[in-house]
Amino acid sequence: MSRFEFIETSVTSGTAVVELNRPRQLNALNRKMVSEIVEAIETFDRDEEVRVIVLTGKGHSFSAGADIDEMAEDDPIRLELLNQFADWDRLSLVKKPIIGAVKGFVFGGGFELALSCDILIAAAGTEFSFPEVSIGVMPGAGGTQRLTKLVGRTKALEWLWTGERIPAEAALAHGVINKIVAPELLMEEAMKFAGRIAKQPPLSVRLIKDSVNKAVDYSLYEGMQYERKNFYLLFASQDQKEGMNAFVEKRKPNYKGK
Amino acid sequence: MFETIRYDVKDGVAWLFLNRPDKLNAFTAQMNREIKDAVKAASQNDEVRCIVITGEGRAFCSGQDLSEVDESMDHGDVLRKHYGPMVKQIRQCEKPIIAAVNGVAAGAGFSLALACDFRLVSEKASFINAFIHVGLIPDSGNLYFLTQLVGPAKAAELSILGEKVSAAQAAELGLANQLIPAEAFEDEVSAFAARLAVMPTKAIGLIKRSLKAASVLSFEDYLEQEAQGQRTAGLTADHREGVEAFLQKRKPVFSGK
Numbered sequence: 001m002s003r004f005e006f007i008e009t010s011v012t013s014g015t016a017v018v019e020l021n022r023p024r025q026l027n028a029l030n031r032k033m034v035s036e037i038v039e040a041i042e043t044f045d046r047d048e049e050v051r052v053i054v055l056t057g058k059g060h061s062f063s064a065g066a067d068i069d070e071m072a073e074d075d076p077i078r079l080e081l082l083n084q085f086a087d088w089d090r091l092s093l094v095k096k097p098i099i100g101a102v103k104g105f106v107f108g109g110g111f112e113l114a115l116s117c118d119i120l121i122a123a124a125g126t127e128f129s130f131p132e133v134s135i136g137v138m139p140g141a142g143g144t145q146r147l148t149k150l151v152g153r154t155k156a157l158e159w160l161w162t163g164e165r166i167p168a169e170a171a172l173a174h175g176v177i178n179k180i181v182a183p184e185l186l187m188e189e190a191m192k193f194a195g196r197i198a199k200q201p202p203l204s205v206r207l208i209k210d211s212v213n214k215a216v217d218y219s220l221y222e223g224m225q226y227e228r229k230n231f232y233l234l235f236a237s238q239d240q241k242e243g244m245n246a247f248v249e250k251r252k253p254n255y256k257g258k
Numbered sequence: 259m260f261e262t263i264r265y266d267v268k269d270g271v272a273w274l275f276l277n278r279p280d281k282l283n284a285f286t287a288q289m290n291r292e293i294k295d296a297v298k299a300a301s302q303n304d305e306v307r308c309i310v311i312t313g314e315g316r317a318f319c320s321g322q323d324l325s326e327v328d329e330s331m332d333h334g335d336v337l338r339k340h341y342g343p344m345v346k347q348i349r350q351c352e353k354p355i356i357a358a359v360n361g362v363a364a365g366a367g368f369s370l371a372l373a374c375d376f377r378l379v380s381e382k383a384s385f386i387n388a389f390i391h392v393g394l395i396p397d398s399g400n401l402y403f404l405t406q407l408v409g410p411a412k413a414a415e416l417s418i419l420g421e422k423v424s425a426a427q428a429a430e431l432g433l434a435n436q437l438i439p440a441e442a443f444e445d446e447v448s449a450f451a452a453r454l455a456v457m458p459t460k461a462i463g464l465i466k467r468s469l470k471a472a473s474v475l476s477f478e479d480y481l482e483q484e485a486q487g488q489r490t491a492g493l494t495a496d497h498r499e500g501v502e503a504f505l506q507k508r509k510p511v512f513s514g515k
Contacts, residue, residue: 124467182467182486184493189486 006033016044023059030067051198062102063110101190115146123183201239202257262289270455272300279315284323290340308454312358321365341398352463369398379434390420458496459514
């Protein structure tokens with residue numbers, strides 16, 4: 001019996017899969033579901049067996065957005081006290097790679113969840129959108145921030161103001177996603193990509209993510225100082241010795257993640 | 259369910275009859291929508307493995323019903339709202355679509371025939387890019403498809419001069435896959451549709467995907483697209499059935515799955 005109500009999880013050879021599991025509601029995100037996603041991902045982040053996390057949804061769509069019924073009657077004080085978006089902050093602190101495998105509708109909160117991933121692989125035909133504007137609100141879980149940092153202010157405003165559907169091709173052209181694959185092969189391709197990253201030395205993967213994330217927020221100078229420290233830090237790892245020795249000895253390295 | 263078209267599914271074939279014969283099956287906004295909805299229904303129906311679009315009466319489709327055109331009409335928005343969604347639905351469909359061109363296909367009716375995968379053409383049929391005669395340009399994807407089918411020079415000639423193309427000329431130009439005597443038309447179309455309906459439907463859809471990709475992707479990206487298509491086809495029951503039947507020296511029975 002799973003400890004989760006709205007998601008399913010599994011681990012196969014170093015790759016953990018977290019699946020949104022409300023397919024009849026097109027995986028609309030309610031608060032408990034977000035908590036479960038974050039809890040599952042944090043657990044895998046600390047699990048030594050897991051090197052990469054794949055986030056996806058059951059059914060036709062990744063997620064059509066937040067559960068509107070749940071918040072229609074909310075007021076600002078309740079929202080402040082509830083502090084629901086703190087869960088989303090925790091997602092930003094995850095150290096291991098998160099690969100989003102998305103399809104169908106990726107709308108609103110679902111789009112924000114996708115933007116919280118490090119790599120996005122989309123099934124052909126996937127549509128992204130921030131439709132919040134059409135119901136008198138706006139994204140609240142990082143949508144305006146993450147999208148703008150990805151695609152720039154000009155395009156972000158266009159998409160956020162119109163709420164229009166963004167085809168996968170446009171998302172690819174603007175750097176929102178990494179690639180488009182045949183819908184039938186979405187999980188297979190995502191797992192293949194995850195497997196490739198899972199074979200890399202985990203500490204390198206980890207500190208690369210850490211450094212790249214700093215590039216988004218820091219000045220170039222600060223970012224370079226930060227990068228340098230991470231670079232030095234890797235020289236304390238067994239995998240650095242193994243990687244460089246294997247290179248010199250012309251053999252395949254055997255990484256331990258230590 | 260439909261008023262301007264007739265839609266029947268029989269023996270794996272979805273038949274879509276444009277059904278305004280007294281108006282030579284001219285398009286109205288409702289007909290645009292009904293064609294779109296019917297193609298969508300056929301796409302989603304597992305029983306359907308081939309779609310035929312044809313016209314009731316003596317015309318295939320005479321294009322936009324000009325009695326619906328007035329001065330306040332925004333021609334661009336009509337395309338965005340009505341014709342565009344219709345041809346997009348046809349192009350998205352992963353099942354084979356036959357235009358059974360029984361009579362004249364004029365204007366957007368020509369475009370409709372062009373958007374399909376096959377054009378089976380009755381000797382009584384004709385094509386005319388009539389837009390120029392009312393001071394308009396070919397629409398509903400017309401030139402997108404026409405340039406691919408007959409090349410830019412011929413496409414320009416057909417569109418600028420707007421001359422009628424007979425069924426025989428259409429066959430010479432490669433617009434028609436088959437030219438069929440009028441009296442045999444219905445039987446030949448039925449036979450062709452029946453043949454497609456027992457083929458490996460999923461593989462046909464994947465071929466359509468690759469054909470579309472070929473015109474937009476770089477060669478390298480195309481090869482990756484192709485690899486994914488073949489992987490997908492390789493997972494189908496019809497692939498296994500095809501290989502088994504070959505090894506057992508019998509005729510394959512494809513399920514479309």
